Amino acid sequence: MPATASAMFSAYASIATSVMLVRSLANDLIPFELRSYLFSTIRNLFTPLSSNLTLLVDEFSGMTRNQVFDAAETYLRTKVGPATSRLRISKAPRQRSIIVAIDEEGGEEIDDEFEGIRITWRFFRTEPKGDHDRSGEKRLFEITFDKKYKDRVLGSYLPYVLIRAGEIKRGEREVKLYSRECPFGASDDGGGGGGGIWGSINLDHPSTFETLALDPEMKKAIMEDLDRFVRRREFYRKVGKAWKRGYLLYGPPGTGKSSLIAAMANYLKFDIYDLDLTSIYSNSDLRRVLLSTTNRSILVMEDIDCSVDLQNRQYDEGWFEASNPKLTLSGLLNFIDGLWSSCGDERIIVFTTNHKERLDPALLRPGRMDMHIHMSYCTTNGFKTLASNYLGINDSHRHRLCGEIEGLIDTTTVTPAEVAEELMKSDNKDVALEGLASFLKRKKGEDMEKKEKESVEAGVVIEGVVKFLKRKKVESVKKKDEEGYNAVVALEGLVELVKRNRAEAKGAFGKENTIESDTNEVAREGLIEPRKSKRVRRTCDDDVVKKTTVRSSRRRRSVVRKKSKRRF
Numbered sequence: 001m002p003a004t005a006s007a008m009f010s011a012y013a014s015i016a017t018s019v020m021l022v023r024s025l026a027n028d029l030i031p032f033e034l035r036s037y038l039f040s041t042i043r044n045l046f047t048p049l050s051s052n053l054t055l056l057v058d059e060f061s062g063m064t065r066n067q068v069f070d071a072a073e074t075y076l077r078t079k080v081g082p083a084t085s086r087l088r089i090s091k092a093p094r095q096r097s098i099i100v101a102i103d104e105e106g107g108e109e110i111d112d113e114f115e116g117i118r119i120t121w122r123f124f125r126t127e128p129k130g131d132h133d134r135s136g137e138k139r140l141f142e143i144t145f146d147k148k149y150k151d152r153v154l155g156s157y158l159p160y161v162l163i164r165a166g167e168i169k170r171g172e173r174e175v176k177l178y179s180r181e182c183p184f185g186a187s188d189d190g191g192g193g194g195g196g197i198w199g200s201i202n203l204d205h206p207s208t209f210e211t212l213a214l215d216p217e218m219k220k221a222i223m224e225d226l227d228r229f230v231r232r233r234e235f236y237r238k239v240g241k242a243w244k245r246g247y248l249l250y251g252p253p254g255t256g257k258s259s260l261i262a263a264m265a266n267y268l269k270f271d272i273y274d275l276d277l278t279s280i281y282s283n284s285d286l287r288r289v290l291l292s293t294t295n296r297s298i299l300v301m302e303d304i305d306c307s308v309d310l311q312n313r314q315y316d317e318g319w320f321e322a323s324n325p326k327l328t329l330s331g332l333l334n335f336i337d338g339l340w341s342s343c344g345d346e347r348i349i350v351f352t353t354n355h356k357e358r359l360d361p362a363l364l365r366p367g368r369m370d371m372h373i374h375m376s377y378c379t380t381n382g383f384k385t386l387a388s389n390y391l392g393i394n395d396s397h398r399h400r401l402c403g404e405i406e407g408l409i410d411t412t413t414v415t416p417a418e419v420a421e422e423l424m425k426s427d428n429k430d431v432a433l434e435g436l437a438s439f440l441k442r443k444k445g446e447d448m449e450k451k452e453k454e455s456v457e458a459g460v461v462i463e464g465v466v467k468f469l470k471r472k473k474v475e476s477v478k479k480k481d482e483e484g485y486n487a488v489v490a491l492e493g494l495v496e497l498v499k500r501n502r503a504e505a506k507g508a509f510g511k512e513n514t515i516e517s518d519t520n521e522v523a524r525e526g527l528i529e530p531r532k533s534k535r536v537r538r539t540c541d542d543d544v545v546k547k548t549t550v551r552s553s554r555r556r557r558s559v560v561r562k563k564s565k566r567r568f
């Protein structure tokens with residue numbers, strides 16, 4: 001027995017030595033490529049041929065996220081079948097619905113079928129290979145299917161997964177409100193929007209176009225404008241314009257500017273980036289912050305007239321800007337319609353102001369802010385919407401006080417916020433509407449008192465001017481001073497004009513909601529035919545004054561010329 005064991009051991013030793021010798025000879029004599037080929041041929045001889053093909057989907061593609069991976073995560077949530085044994089659920093604070101996802105740890109397999117092709121998805125992770133491996137843990141999906149369907153899976157199935165994932169995301173999407181001063185510091189969804197510069201929370205603002213107290217025509221116009229904007233990707237590309245749109249919302253405080261922005265975001269499911277310009281110190285700061293916003297978003301700059309002193313355009317250009325890297329108007333304009341504006345798609349920019357007249361004309365120039373929306377004091381239509389929202393009162397169930405209230409609203413400067421406040425005071429319709437009616441009567445009294453006071457003050461000033469002019473006219477006639485006389489007559493004309501405008505303005509409250517758009521731009525956008533285009537402009541008190549001024553001063557000049565000829 002021992003002799004046999006020793007013989008076996010020596011035979012094994014000599015075989016092992018020969019194998020090692022052959023191997024080292026093969027390594028030395030046969031090139032690497034030929035060796036691999038031989039080994040794989042031998043291996044294939046003993047392995048049954050697989051009819052399956054496996055695709056690997058990494059989480060990252062270079063430095064950026066792999067869109068197929070992200071789409072698969074979303075898509076597979078809807079593919080949970082009877083074979084699935086573990087699911088992962090989550091809900092971030094303020095998120096409305098529970099998110100169900102496949103369990104990444106359990107190596108779950110999910111079967112899917114597409115046009116008769118059976119496809120199996122499997123999720124797995126790869127651990128870093130030792131301390132030297134800097135790539136860290138990797139997350140992957142494995143997609144397995146019959147090889148013969150390779151083209152259909154790559155050409156039809158995967159694009160379908162991408163589209164479906166987009167639809168699912170849009171359907172369950174929560175609108176986010178991003179702010180640089182967000183108390184949560186980072187996005188509460190763990191999502192990457194904002195690149196760390198912005199923090200976000202879910203936008204819980206319930207405002208919608210249905211709840212907004214606005215003129216129905218104006219609501220329709222804004223909604224149509226938004227719809228047209230989002231479906232015009234190809235149009236913007238064709239005409240060589242950045243895919244963005246600017247809205248200027250102006251009007252007194254409490255007329256619904258912020259509510260309209262929330263309604264727009266809820267309607268389009270666009271995130272809101274709320275930018276406080278006072279926290280921006282330089283143009284490069286602005287550029288950095290704006291570049292970290294995402295597509296399909298609304299960038300809001302509220303109270304633009306008081307945010308920063310953007311009036312001094314003469315200092316913006318040239319050496320001054322280079323030596324003072326502060327935030328300037330030109331820096332801002334560059335983002336609205338300069339080269340930087342083309343960075344990103346489907347962007348909406350909204351400026352709000354309580355004082356449009358204080359804005360630099362450069363900001364208002366056509367093409368900068370595409371739509372100027374006047375948010376007015378409450379109108380009858382506005383009241384009807386609020387009464388329906390707050391008390392469930394509508395035209396078929398009109399309250400006895402509605403007529404009186406509508407009459408009062410027409411002649412009072414009251415904001416929708418004030419009306420809403422009164423309507424909220426009681427659930428009882430009688431009590432709430434009686435409260436509103438007496439509030440409006442009080443307000444109307446105050447309005448009239450204020451107007452009367454202003455009118456008396458202005459009247460005193462005008463009378464003083466009239467007396468002064470009469471004296472001067474007599475003096476210039478005595479001195480035969482034709483130039484002085486003409487000047488006095490011209491000034492008299494102006495005084496008359498002011499008087500007339502005051503009378504006109506007394507009747508007008510400027511209460512209609514209006515939209516102004518540059519009609520060339522409107523024509524370009526295909527809203528109206530170019531030949532019918534004209535500047536759409538109505539109802540602002542200032543406009544009434546401006547138009548009258550132009551017309552009347554022309555008339556006045558000819559009257560002055562005739563009169564002075566007659567006199568001398």
Ligand SMILES: Nc1ncnc2c1ncn2[C@@H]1O[C@H](COP(=O)(O)OP(=O)(O)OP(=O)(O)O)[C@@H](O)[C@H]1O
Nearest residue numbers: 211212213214253254255256257258259416417420
């Ligand atoms: N047009 C409106 N339709 C419905 N509700 C409105 C409207 N305007 C104001 N409100 C109500 O008044 C509140 C304040 O309005 P909002 O903040 O939108 O006004 P704003 O014009 O943005 O004011 P500010 O200029 O002071 O920011 C809102 O929460 C809403 O309840």
